Amino acid sequence: MTGKLEGFQAISTNTTTNDYCIKQYTKQDKNNICTYCYSNEMLRTYRKNMAPALQRNTDLIASKVLHPDVLPVINNAFFRFNAHGELINEFNLINYVNIAIKNPHCTFSLWSKRYDIVYKYFKDHDKPKNLILIYSNPKINHILENVPKYFDKTFNNVQEDLQKPRQNCTGQKCKDCLLCYKFDTTNIIVEKVKTYGKKKLNQKMKGE
Template structure:
């Protein structure tokens, strides 16, 4: 039986600014109900979402990331749907987060299909990735960064997941100064820093709120 389904291609973004030079596959926080709910909590770092501000300005990116959300969360990608990354390092999720387990499983599949590329995933929705890894395993080239959901506070849930490689937390300037927090994400150039894109002894990564 002929398959007439139109193959939708995953969009690979090439950001400027801090992430210049690092290709990214991302979804849209505007299409993620979990992101929307977190943003309503004024104590959450999501209340200061830079991605929401950026997507409001750039409609082309907004539409492409919305398409990615639909593709990645709707079905298990076939081999012919897996994008090829022509890069040594890349990122999953710069403007969104995992929507469901299917989404997480597809990132595992993409990482496994690109073994030459080390890919760092940022997520607050670790439960989805946990189920994906239980089912499919974790590729050696996938670095999982657990993103703390509250400002000035390390999410302690990371201890529930043995596969987490790093914990990323955002602090405001006043708090980090008062409590002597080491800000080790401050170069504003991920390509020359790439602490988050390699297996190393840096577990806690701290950034100043933009």
């Protein structure tokens, strides 16, 4: 990965063909972070060339439970699931769980808004001890203090000038921070809406 995630490896899927992402983005609700989705923007424009590779991941990882032998060995201490994309279905979640099980030396962090998929699966299954589930709060400027069941942390977005003392994610690289990649840190992460989103957010909030 590059930018904020420099130094990290990730497995991601295609945001632009994910039914949930399409639905959320299409609403253009000014209070929903999906309206300002960096991934949707990048994959349609200057990172368009990434989309076919992400689509191959989508097609594979959401099609069936993959045999453990074909799952990757991860040679890292920390790993990100879904730097792009959102959980597609239960197959997708099970395959991520099984990658975590296959790689107990590594801590995996998965961001998701799909409480429905997570709840349905984990009410009957144990969560691997090396998988951190981060509930990606869709609502801007509303810090979610209560972590939903089966999740470990919440990730919240606020406008740049709001809740400044609470912004513990703004302006740093993940490799220097690791709040989201360790259990014994804070459970509530807050970041300002990023550059692309910030411009669009300001326009929306002004009603332009």
